[in-house]
Amino acid sequence: MLKVKPKCVSCEKDIxxxxxxxxxxxxxxxxxxxxxxxxxxxxxxxxxxxCYSKQ
Numbered sequence: 001m002l003k004v005k006p007k008c009v010s011c012e013k014d015i016x017x018x019x020x021x022x023x024x025x026x027x028x029x030x031x032x033x034x035x036x037x038x039x040x041x042x043x044x045x046x047x048x049x050x051c052y053s054k055q
């Protein structure tokens with residue numbers, strides 16, 4: 001199985017563990033348990049804090 005590393009949508013840098021990021025996503029219509037990292041990769045737009053503050 002291929003693992004896709006999350007990237008900042010603004011600068012295209014790889015996101016590493018422990019870094020402060022902002023995630024833009026819609027509140028889910030469904031309920032239940034989920035893998036948070038997979039949900040963020042599929043549903044969210046991830047930005048570094050520095051890139052988000054420039055926008």
